[in-house]
Amino acid sequence: MGAGGQMNVSTMEKNILKRVPVSKTPFGISDLKKAIPPHCFKRSLIRSLYSFFRDLVIIYTFYYLAANYIPLLPKPVTYVAWPLYWFAQGCILMGFWLLGHECGHHAFSEYEWLDDAFGFFIHSVTLTPYFSFKYSHRSHHAHTNSLEYDEVYIPKRKSDTFFSEFLNNGPGNVFTLILRTTLGLPLYLFFNTYGRDYEGFANHYLPQSAIFNDRERGQVVLADIGIITVLYGFYRLVLAQGLKSVLFLYGLPLFVMSGFFITLTYLNHAHPAIAHYDQTEWDWIRGALSTIDRDYGALMSWVFHDGPENHVIHHLFPTIPHYHASEARDAVKPILGDYYKWDNTPMLKALWRDTVECIYVEPDENSENKGVYWYSK
Numbered sequence: 001m002g003a004g005g006q007m008n009v010s011t012m013e014k015n016i017l018k019r020v021p022v023s024k025t026p027f028g029i030s031d032l033k034k035a036i037p038p039h040c041f042k043r044s045l046i047r048s049l050y051s052f053f054r055d056l057v058i059i060y061t062f063y064y065l066a067a068n069y070i071p072l073l074p075k076p077v078t079y080v081a082w083p084l085y086w087f088a089q090g091c092i093l094m095g096f097w098l099l100g101h102e103c104g105h106h107a108f109s110e111y112e113w114l115d116d117a118f119g120f121f122i123h124s125v126t127l128t129p130y131f132s133f134k135y136s137h138r139s140h141h142a143h144t145n146s147l148e149y150d151e152v153y154i155p156k157r158k159s160d161t162f163f164s165e166f167l168n169n170g171p172g173n174v175f176t177l178i179l180r181t182t183l184g185l186p187l188y189l190f191f192n193t194y195g196r197d198y199e200g201f202a203n204h205y206l207p208q209s210a211i212f213n214d215r216e217r218g219q220v221v222l223a224d225i226g227i228i229t230v231l232y233g234f235y236r237l238v239l240a241q242g243l244k245s246v247l248f249l250y251g252l253p254l255f256v257m258s259g260f261f262i263t264l265t266y267l268n269h270a271h272p273a274i275a276h277y278d279q280t281e282w283d284w285i286r287g288a289l290s291t292i293d294r295d296y297g298a299l300m301s302w303v304f305h306d307g308p309e310n311h312v313i314h315h316l317f318p319t320i321p322h323y324h325a326s327e328a329r330d331a332v333k334p335i336l337g338d339y340y341k342w343d344n345t346p347m348l349k350a351l352w353r354d355t356v357e358c359i360y361v362e363p364d365e366n367s368e369n370k371g372v373y374w375y376s377k
Helices: 002-016 029-035 045-070 073-105 113-127 130-142 161-166 170-191 218-241 245-269 284-288 297-301 308-316 323-341 347-357
Strands: 275-277 359-361 372-376
Touching: 002 130, 029 323, 029 359, 045 113, 045 245, 045 323, 073 113, 073 297, 113 130, 113 218, 130 218, 170 245, 170 347, 218 245, 245 308, 245 347, 275 284, 275 308, 284 308, 297 308, 308 323
Parallel strands: none
Antiparallel strands: 275 372, 359 372
């Protein structure tokens, strides 16, 4: 029995790491859309508002309990209670952020102006410039896994020796993992780290950044005003409650949320079994399918609004709301076949494995597909 169990585990791991096909798909996006029940494309404002207020109630409940009861605990107990609060609140804030991301895709309601209003609020209070991220993220969806034009998580080449040699070891892997999960989101927003090379300074807060076109720059200013308003609110809270209180109740949960943002998005886009393409090979549907669905259990699915396990269908049809995503995914899986990649490796194990295995990309030496690049180490 033991040997059989080990064999099953080994076979499952091999299947998880099996490379996806890179030939042009025998199906098109219209074939996939026909397979999805039409109601999956319908957005319900009532259901979206339920998710919105559900998260708000949980966020306020965690805040109320932490603000009023943790300070009453014996001091040694607070050393456990505060980190538990930071982690729990950070998880819920990440789910709340994902609703804002859904607004940016016009998947919250039938009214785009209402989606932008809710998305602007959600992303501003979680310190993300809504319109700036909406536009750069739209570019990511338009060019997923294109080595030249994708917007984020652009892999390095072997010729970049800082990554392929200097960081390609145990200490380098630890450094990369810690830096990515602690400062990854602010580094991306401020300095476009992990992002597309614009041959100049690119920043999500500067209206004149090369990330945006002229029609978008005014809304980038509006996004900045939202962030400045929230930061001013935090400043007033520091004056009223003190820096420690604001840091413990707001700052550190947002820091945890930032770590979850990088972890979830990285694991949906980095995997030894998926390919990247240069301009000689890339097409939209293969790029969209070069993403990974992840399963972190029922609780995480509920907290994150079914996001991590439905990332492939999200890239194919980003306007499908989260409450229909699983049904839509299951409808297209028989058509996708081996083009669909799913991984149920536990989050921390997957994060370490992919940090170690996904150092740089290069084409297979003996392959005829020189425009298809695979992760290596």
